Amino acid sequence: xxxxxxxxxxxxxxxxxxxxxxxxxxxxxxxxxxxxxxxxxxxxxxxxxxxxxxxxxxxxxxxxxxxxxxxxxxxxxxxxxxxxxxxxxxxxxxxxxxxxxxxxxxxxxxxxxxxxxxxxxxxxxxxxxxxxxx
Numbered sequence: 014x015x016x017x018x019x020x021x022x023x024x025x026x027x028x029x030x031x032x033x034x035x036x037x038x039x040x041x042x043x044x045x046x047x048x049x050x051x052x053x054x055x056x057x058x059x060x061x062x063x064x065x066x067x068x069x070x071x072x073x074x075x076x077x078x079x080x081x082x083x084x085x086x087x088x089x090x091x092x093x094x095x096x097x098x099x100x101x102x103x104x105x106x107x108x109x110x111x112x113x114x115x116x117x118x119x120x121x122x123x124x125x126x127x128x129x130x131x132x133x134x135x136x137x138x139x140x141x142x143x144x145x146x147x
Contacts, residue, residue: 094124096110096145105117106130124138
């Protein structure tokens with residue numbers, strides 16, 4: 014194989030006779046066919062070219078039954094809680110949560126105080142339990 018620079022020259026496929034294939038007939042193109050092929054100029058595929066149209070299937074709209082994309086309400090960010098102090102008053106635990114004095118069982122702004130421990134407060138927000146510590 015002969016090479017030009019670093020690109021190898023294309024290999025010429027063997028003829029059927031070189032492959033010793035049985036019952037294979039070789040035909041040659043007529044001189045008129047060669048002349049017609051030489052006269053045809055290659056056409057680069059363009060936006061309206063049949064080659065491009067054949068390669069790219071037409072867009073088919075899909076009916077999802079929705080007039081537009083569904084929208085969901087933005088989820089509210091999880092509220093931040095700040096535990097400042099825990100103490101007792103009249104033998105009952107109290108806490109200062111978000112600058113609010115709370116007792117076990119109190120509720121405010123959708124928050125329910127479930128338990129006040131020595132170093133943490135257990136709360137329920139939107140049906141989920143959370144533990145807030147120092």
